[in-house]
Amino acid sequence: MQWRGYRDAIPFKIVAFTLFLFYVLSQSVYAGDISLTPAKLIIDMPEGYKKEPISVNITVKNNLAYDVDVRTKISNPPEFELTENHTFIPNLSWVKTTPSMFTIPAKGEVTFKVTVDIPDSEKQNCYNKSWEVWVSVSKIKGGFINVEPVTRLLIHTPPNPPSITEGIMKSLPLLAFLLTVFISIILAKIFIERKKKLYTYKNRYRNLQKPSYATERKSILYEDDIDKKIDQLLSRYNMRN
Amino acid sequence: MKKLQVLIVGILLIITFSAPIVIAADTATITITVTASGTVSISVSPTTWAMGTVSLGSYNATSSTYFTLSNDGDVRVDTQINASNSQNWNLVTGTPATDEFKIDTLGTIAITLTTSLQNFKQDLDPVTGNTYQFGLNFTMPTADTSGGVEQTITVTIKAAQG
Numbered sequence: 001m002q003w004r005g006y007r008d009a010i011p012f013k014i015v016a017f018t019l020f021l022f023y024v025l026s027q028s029v030y031a032g033d034i035s036l037t038p039a040k041l042i043i044d045m046p047e048g049y050k051k052e053p054i055s056v057n058i059t060v061k062n063n064l065a066y067d068v069d070v071r072t073k074i075s076n077p078p079e080f081e082l083t084e085n086h087t088f089i090p091n092l093s094w095v096k097t098t099p100s101m102f103t104i105p106a107k108g109e110v111t112f113k114v115t116v117d118i119p120d121s122e123k124q125n126c127y128n129k130s131w132e133v134w135v136s137v138s139k140i141k142g143g144f145i146n147v148e149p150v151t152r153l154l155i156h157t158p159p160n161p162p163s164i165t166e167g168i169m170k171s172l173p174l175l176a177f178l179l180t181v182f183i184s185i186i187l188a189k190i191f192i193e194r195k196k197k198l199y200t201y202k203n204r205y206r207n208l209q210k211p212s213y214a215t216e217r218k219s220i221l222y223e224d225d226i227d228k229k230i231d232q233l234l235s236r237y238n239m240r241n
Numbered sequence: 242m243k244k245l246q247v248l249i250v251g252i253l254l255i256i257t258f259s260a261p262i263v264i265a266a267d268t269a270t271i272t273i274t275v276t277a278s279g280t281v282s283i284s285v286s287p288t289t290w291a292m293g294t295v296s297l298g299s300y301n302a303t304s305s306t307y308f309t310l311s312n313d314g315d316v317r318v319d320t321q322i323n324a325s326n327s328q329n330w331n332l333v334t335g336t337p338a339t340d341e342f343k344i345d346t347l348g349t350i351a352i353t354l355t356t357s358l359q360n361f362k363q364d365l366d367p368v369t370g371n372t373y374q375f376g377l378n379f380t381m382p383t384a385d386t387s388g389g390v391e392q393t394i395t396v397t398i399k400a401a402q403g
Binding site for chain 2: 151
């Protein structure tokens with residue numbers, strides 16, 4: 001039984017040794033510590049600037065068997081590495097990463113956000129531009145030699161400021177609406193003015209119809225005169241008869 | 242009354258003529274293009290170099306194949322290299338003096354490192370040749386005024402899609 005056990009143990013040891021060797025070999029051809037996806041990001045704005053900042057995602061993967069603390073970095077590329085027809089961004093602070101420091105779990109990945117926010121005051125000077133910014137990730141506690149994978153972020157600003165005709169064409173429905181509102185207000189004003197005029201005329205007419213105090217007084221005097229006259233005539237008539 | 246009328250008409254005219262610009266800005270669509278499935282991943286092995294005790298004014302070098310730079314991603318990369326100053330010593334490209342040191346790369350690409358990035362291995366292809374071997378030569382300062390304080394120096398290799 002013991003011999004049988006010993007005989008069984010030999011292939012087990014061989015398998016264990018083979019597995020160990022495989023483990024060692026697989027460790028020696030390990031993938032890069034941290035990898036970055038995508039390698040290149042292009043932001044195109046062919047139809048103009050948007051009010052809110054533009055955000056894109058980058059995923060960083062930890063290929064190691066333990067957690068790694070990393071920091072993101074925004075930098076200008078070396079001049080000799082600039083993509084053709086691209087220049088440096090005027091201000092690196094226009095590009096931000098959130099979060100800028102984080103922990104990637106062992107064999108795990110984390111997606112961080114890259115935000116491009118060109119200030120409104122600068123937009124007028126930033127048409128038809130092609131900028132290149134590098135977004136890299138590095139280990140906070142690295143060794144003597146550190147590697148930093150980089151994502152090339154290419155930002156293409158709008159080709160031209162919006163022309164007035166283009167703007168008018170685009171906003172034709174709103175223009176029509178505003179015009180309708182405008183005409184309605186004018187018509188309403190005209191209508192109200194007319195009504196006011198009519199009311200004034202009517203009032204004037206009413207005022208004309210209404211006897212004034214003087215007229216009233218006159219008419220009273222007049223009536224008294226008539227009464228007196230009638231009385232005179234009656235008395236004359238009576239005297240004659 | 243007349244003033245009010247003029248004011249209303251004025252406001253409406255401003256709204257009417259400024260609307261196109263405002264609308265143009267609001268309705269603009271932003272196209273974001275992302276290159277497909279590109280992953281940058283590089284590694285250096287080993288990441289440490291046990292230099293041992295090096296006397297002032299002398300140098301210590303690895304073999305020219307001591308470090309292996311590997312492209313483990315799926316895109317061709319260009320690499321750049323630089324080194325940092327230490328707490329008390331400055332990196333120089335000439336012969337180091339007091340509190341100055343120098344690092345040279347050994348191998349087919351022989352450059353003296355600076356604090357700025359310099360071109361290192363170009364076109365490191367994940368398929369046709371994903372590794373590059375190199376060494377380093379560290380030249381010590383002629384004198385140290387820090388009083389023997391341990392100095393931390395980092396060599397950084399950046400890799401971007403080539």
